[in-house]
Amino acid sequence: MSFAIHGLAVSSGIAIGRAHLISNATLEVAQYQLRERDIPAEIDRLDAAFTVVRAEVDTLRAEAAMPGTPAEIEAFVDLHALILADPLLAEEPKALIRERRCNAEWALVQQMNLLVAQFDEIDDAYLRERRQDIVQVVERVVKALMGKTRKPVRRGKDENLIVVAHDLSPADTIQFKTLRIGGFVTDLGGATSHTAIVARSLGIPAVVGMHHARPLIQDDDLLLLDGGRGVLIVDPDERILAEYRIRQAAMELERSRLKLLKSATTATLDGVPISLQANIELPQDVEAAKVSGADGVGLFRTEFLFMNRDELPDEDEQFEAYRTVTRAMGGRPVTIRTLDIGADKTARALRGIDRVAPNPALGLRAIRYCLAEPQIFLAQLRAILRASHSGRVRILIPMLAHVQEMEQTLALIGQAKDQLRERRIRFDEGIEVGGMIEIPAAALALGPFLKHLQFLSLGTNDLIQYTLAIDRTDEAVAHLYDPLHPAVLQLIAQTIQSGTRAGLSVSVCGEMAGDPRFTRLLVGLGLRNFSMPPNQLLAIKQQILTADDSVLAAAVRRLLRLEDPRRIEEALRRINEN
Numbered sequence: 001m002s003f004a005i006h007g008l009a010v011s012s013g014i015a016i017g018r019a020h021l022i023s024n025a026t027l028e029v030a031q032y033q034l035r036e037r038d039i040p041a042e043i044d045r046l047d048a049a050f051t052v053v054r055a056e057v058d059t060l061r062a063e064a065a066m067p068g069t070p071a072e073i074e075a076f077v078d079l080h081a082l083i084l085a086d087p088l089l090a091e092e093p094k095a096l097i098r099e100r101r102c103n104a105e106w107a108l109v110q111q112m113n114l115l116v117a118q119f120d121e122i123d124d125a126y127l128r129e130r131r132q133d134i135v136q137v138v139e140r141v142v143k144a145l146m147g148k149t150r151k152p153v154r155r156g157k158d159e160n161l162i163v164v165a166h167d168l169s170p171a172d173t174i175q176f177k178t179l180r181i182g183g184f185v186t187d188l189g190g191a192t193s194h195t196a197i198v199a200r201s202l203g204i205p206a207v208v209g210m211h212h213a214r215p216l217i218q219d220d221d222l223l224l225l226d227g228g229r230g231v232l233i234v235d236p237d238e239r240i241l242a243e244y245r246i247r248q249a250a251m252e253l254e255r256s257r258l259k260l261l262k263s264a265t266t267a268t269l270d271g272v273p274i275s276l277q278a279n280i281e282l283p284q285d286v287e288a289a290k291v292s293g294a295d296g297v298g299l300f301r302t303e304f305l306f307m308n309r310d311e312l313p314d315e316d317e318q319f320e321a322y323r324t325v326t327r328a329m330g331g332r333p334v335t336i337r338t339l340d341i342g343a344d345k346t347a348r349a350l351r352g353i354d355r356v357a358p359n360p361a362l363g364l365r366a367i368r369y370c371l372a373e374p375q376i377f378l379a380q381l382r383a384i385l386r387a388s389h390s391g392r393v394r395i396l397i398p399m400l401a402h403v404q405e406m407e408q409t410l411a412l413i414g415q416a417k418d419q420l421r422e423r424r425i426r427f428d429e430g431i432e433v434g435g436m437i438e439i440p441a442a443a444l445a446l447g448p449f450l451k452h453l454q455f456l457s458l459g460t461n462d463l464i465q466y467t468l469a470i471d472r473t474d475e476a477v478a479h480l481y482d483p484l485h486p487a488v489l490q491l492i493a494q495t496i497q498s499g500t501r502a503g504l505s506v507s508v509c510g511e512m513a514g515d516p517r518f519t520r521l522l523v524g525l526g527l528r529n530f531s532m533p534p535n536q537l538l539a540i541k542q543q544i545l546t547a548d549d550s551v552l553a554a555a556v557r558r559l560l561r562l563e564d565p566r567r568i569e570e571a572l573r574r575i576n577e578n
Ligand code: PEP
Pocket: 197, 299, 301, 340, 438, 458, 459, 460, 461, 462, 463, 509, 510, 511
């Protein structure tokens, strides 16, 4: 039966493919005690469920062997077959049924919890992650016990895999860069969470905050994901599929049309030049930045280099990564942001980050963590400085609020430079240091930052989070996340104005910079530097090429005087229509 589920649209595009469920380690099943005489029948019931799932997995294996099926699917299926055959899962629960008179589902889940706990102890990160597969297999058996078996599917050639999860961390999502995933949906998550940001950077459709998608969908269900509208259609009929295939083709056509703008100089109709740069998470993203024609890398989120691993990347490894990007950009500026770990971005290799902080977005995050761990920070600073010898590198400090944080950081940069001089390693002596303005306190008391820094970058994602007191990862308050709130607009306007007057370059590298709805507003506010996911760059360029700066400046001045949200929306609509 076909049905639709709605959530927050976080990354546009259309994907049609089969569901791949990612499990969380808790499975809710009925728990009851059997009568003595029912025990043999319960054991038969468990055996029968295993037989059903083994047959399912055999069918899956045959389908996975078809040409065109992504290799990842074959690997998942093989592993699931192995787990199913393991007596620890197929036989041990029978002891619980016999000795404790547990029903089959309950016995199976208890055994699963035991195995998952053992996997949690394993040092090897890859093996530890395999606990997910155990949970998935158990889920299949539980469904078979409840009489829900998988319909045989005919997997199409090159069919997409759409990940369905209760929640995905940014560290989980970044791994999709090496897997071929058509899109994903999650029950939790906010629109500017880093999970959503990574989806946009991957260029795959994603919908978060769906609440109940995970329990309603079964592995291999046919899914149609419309990331732009925030809709997931389960088991779509032929008519809907045909309609969406037409929409997919239209989007493809629009993308090819935008590509024609790549070599055009970015300036407004009245000749104001604008710099469009790219946000990247991993060194390999630099290719997409180049393809988009970016004027540089405006934000390299280096924390992603630290995720999904047990050991920290040392100075040399980081140096290689930064130099790869710097060389690839061939003289265009590369803005390397120092480690912004914490809040939703965790890394088990970093001490103190994997612990559950009472309020992580307000906790030991970004520059606060780096100043608490100066050896980790110094290694990163030395690596960035060393890369600066290969091109035009700038250092960007995240989450500044206090003048002392800037002073301590500048002192540590001085110390890192001294250490390199002692080692006779060359670096750019005049390297520019900038600060992210993403905490309202910094935007409101900008003076000292203007004096000691060479450039500013507005992190609107966090600026909005901290101004409006809305956790950017929490779908329950996502509707309150408002870039057009007058308080947010005032902070952005003041920062651009004060920074520019003081002779600093000011950019926006939050998601607002990559959203065409806000391009003209930002130009009208005086913004001349934008940094965004590479695949948004040409759509933003199109907005700029058709805008007149002098007209925008006057219209935006009027908009800034408004306080009623409806009137602000209306004024923006008029600005965008003209
Ligand atoms: C921001 O806060 O706007 C930003 C660009 O940084 P991040 O999204 O990584 O926090």
